[in-house]
Amino acid sequence: MSNLVSALNGVKSKGFAEVQELGLSGMITLRGDLASKEMAACMKSLGAAVPETRKVAFGDAVSVAWMSPDELLVLCDYAKTQEVQAQISDALSGTHFLAEAVSDARAHFRISGKAAHEALAKVMPVDFSAFEAGDFRRSRLSQVAAAVWKTQNGDFELVCFRSVAQYVFDVLTTASVAGSEVGV
Template identity: 50%
Template sequence: MSKAVSALGGASHKGFAEVAEAGLRGMITVRGDLSSAAMKKAVKAAAGTAVPAARRIEIAGDKATAWMSPDELLVMVPYEAAQDTVAALEKALAGEHHLVADVSDARSVFTIQGAKAPEVLMKLCPVDFGTLAEGEIRRTRAAQVAAAFWKSGAEEFTLVSFRSVAGYVMGLLEVSSRAGGEIFPA
C-alpha cells in the first residue's frame, strides 16, 4: 500500500509573507438540504460544528465545516479520519437525499502568514479584503484557477485549490509574496 503524500511535499517560501503548502487534510464534500435536522445532526457529529451560514466557516479544533453553496458543505477533518468521517456521514444521512464524497486527495491546502498576508491574496483574488469578516470563507479564483480561502488566524489565511494545479498555485503565492512586491510598503 502506498503512503499518502501532499502534492508539493511541504514546499514553502518566505518573502514579505510566508507561504507554504500545509500538507494533507481530510476534506469531504457533503451535498443535500442544509436546513434539514438530519444534516445539522450529522455535521455536528462529524465535525463538532453547526452547519455554517452562507459564506461562513465554523471551526472546532482540528475540524471545520465551510459553506460552499446553498446545498454544499466542505467538512474538514484530520487526513487519517476522512474515511471514517465519510462512513459516519453516510450512516447519519441514510434516507435523506444527499451526496458525501471524500475529496481529500483531490485538493491542496496552503497557508499565507504574516502581517502583510492579505497583500499576497489581494494580487490574485477579486475580493474586497476591506469587507472580509472573521469566519468568512470566499469561494473565488486565484489568478486563473478555482480556490477558496478564509482568515485562519490573526495574521494567517488558508487557501484550498485543486491538487492538479498545486504547483501553479504555489508559484502564484511565491511570486506574489516576494520581498519588494508589497502593495503597501512600510
Template identity: 40%
Template sequence: MSDLCTALRGARFDGYVSVFEAQPTGMIQLRAELENGAVAEGVCRATGAEVPQPLGLATGECGTVLWMAPDELLLRVPLEVVPDTLAGLEKDLRGHHHLSLDISAMRSEITLQGTAVREVLAKVTPLDMAVLDSGTVRRTRLAQVAAAVWLEDAETARVLCFRSVATYVFDVLAVSARNGGEVGAF
C-alpha cells in the same frame, strides 16, 4: 511533513509573507439540503460544529465545516478519521437526499502567514480583501484558476485549490509575496 501524498511535497517560500503547503487534512464534500435537521445533526456528530451560515465556517472539537454553496459543505477532519466520518454521515443521513465524498486527494491547501496576507491575496484575486472578515469563506479565482480563500485571523490565510493546479497556485502566491513587492495597501 510526509511528501508521499502531497502535491507540493512540503513546499515553502518565505518573503514578506510566508507561503507554505498545509499539513494534509481529510476533506469531505457534503451536498445536501443544509436546512434539514438530519444534516445539522450529522455534521455536528462528525465535527462537533454547527452548519455555518452562508459564506461562513464553524469549528468543532473534531473538525471544521466550511460553507461552499447553498447545498454544499466541506468538512475538514483529521485524515485518519475520514472513513469513519463518511460511514457516520451515511448512517445519519440514510433516507435523506445527499452526497458525501472523500475529496482529500483532490484538493491542496496552502497557508499564508504574515502581516500582509491581505495584500498578497489582493494582488491575485478579485476579492475585496479590505472587507473580507476572518471566518468568511469565499470561492473565487486565484489568478487563472478556481480557489477558496478564508482568513483564520489577521495574519493567517488559507487557500484551497485543486491538486492539479497546486504548483501553479503556490508559484503565483510566492511571486506575490516576494520581498521588494510590498505595496503597503493594507
C-alpha cells in the same frame, strides 16, 4: 505499497507573507439540504455547525466551509477522513445527500503573516482587508479556481485542485515577494 504524499510535500516560501502547502488534509464534499434538521444534527455530531453563507464553522476535530447553497466542504485530519465520511453517512441515512472524500484531489495551503491579505489581494478579486475570522470565498486565483478563508488565528487557508498546486504555490510566492507590498 505506495507512500502517501501531498501535492507539494509541504513546500514553503517566505516573503512578506509565508506560503506553505499543508500536506495531506482530509476533505469531504457534502451535498444536501443545508437547512434540514438532519444536516444540523449531522454537523452537531461532528462537533461543528452548519456554516452561514460564505462562512466557515470551526470545530475541535473538523471545520466546515460553505461552498454553495447545497454544498459544504468538511475538513478533518487526513487519517480520519473515512471515519468522518462514515459518521456523516450514518447521520444522514434516509435523506437525500452525497458525501464524497476529495482529499486526494485537492491541495491545501496556508498564507500567513501580517500582510498575507496583500499577497492574496494581488491575485484574487476579493477585498481581503475586510475579511474576518471565518469569512470564506470561492473565487479565482489568477487563472484557476480556489476557495479561501480566514482562520481564527488570522492566517488564511486555501484549497485548490491538486493538478494546479504548483501553479498556485508559484503565483502566491511571486505575489508575496518582499518589497512588493501594496499597503492595503
